[in-house]
Amino acid sequence: MRLILLGPPGAGKGTQADFLIQEFKLAHLSTGDMLRAAIKAETPLGLAAKEVMDRGDLVSDEIVCGIVSERLDAPDASNGFVLDGFPRTIPQAETLDGMLAEKDMNLDAVVEIRADADILVDRIVKRAQESGGARSDDNEEVLRKRLDVYEESTAPLVAYYREKGLLKTVDGMQSIDEVKAAIRSALGA
Known part of the structure; x- marks a missing residue:
């Protein structure tokens, strides 16, 4: 099974990615992890x-897509994967389509975890208060900025994948277990 997880910051993508990896024995393809591994190697x-x-700039699509392409060639990815944090834009999605075609791979589904932005902000602010503010991005101003970036750059992927017939949308405002069950059902598992 080859999947992409979409959803705004704080919607529970990481939690659900962990579930999918365990449930279906998939490789977790997180662009952040891939970048760190490529730098370390x-x-x-x-x-x-x-x-x-090191210059403080964003890594280009060319570099990110190259790292994703290398990761797709790893033996564990041949059994299936969950892409988390990629693609983030339509051009990245189009590049991914080309990469997968070259590797004779297809996506099975794109799971969108839909969530209400205002409730997410409340949830994250509450999490920060309960944990003593452990994460630097757990404040309302930073989260609202990340939600704006998501809406502008990543949300158009929903329509892109809907047109391809790959989109499965689940309600991310339910409990973790209810979201897991909804994803399992959406994937026909």
């Missing part, structure tokens, strides 16, 4: 990413 793409990140 000092691959050519990793060194290029490190140079960009």
Whole structure:
């Protein structure tokens, strides 16, 4: 099973990715993890990413897509994967389509975890208060900015994948177990 998880910050993508990985024995393809691994391994793409990140700039689509492509070639990804944090834009999605076609792979589904932005902000602010503010991005101003970026750049992927017949939408405002059950049902598992 080859999946993409979409949803705004705080919607529970990480929690649900962990569930999918365990349930279906899939590789977890997180772009953040992939970038860190490529940098640590000092691959050519990793060194290029490190140079960009050391300047404080965003890593280009070319580098991110190259790292994703390399990761798709890893043996564990051949059994299926969950892409988490990629693609983030339509151009990245189009590049991913080309990569998968070259590797003779298809996506099985794109799972959108839909969530209300105002409730997410309340949830994250509450989490920060309960945990003593452990995460630097657990404040309302940063979260609202991340939600705006999601709406502008990533939300158009919903329509893109709906048109391809791959989109499965679940209500992310339910309990964790209810969201798991909804994803399982949406995937026909």
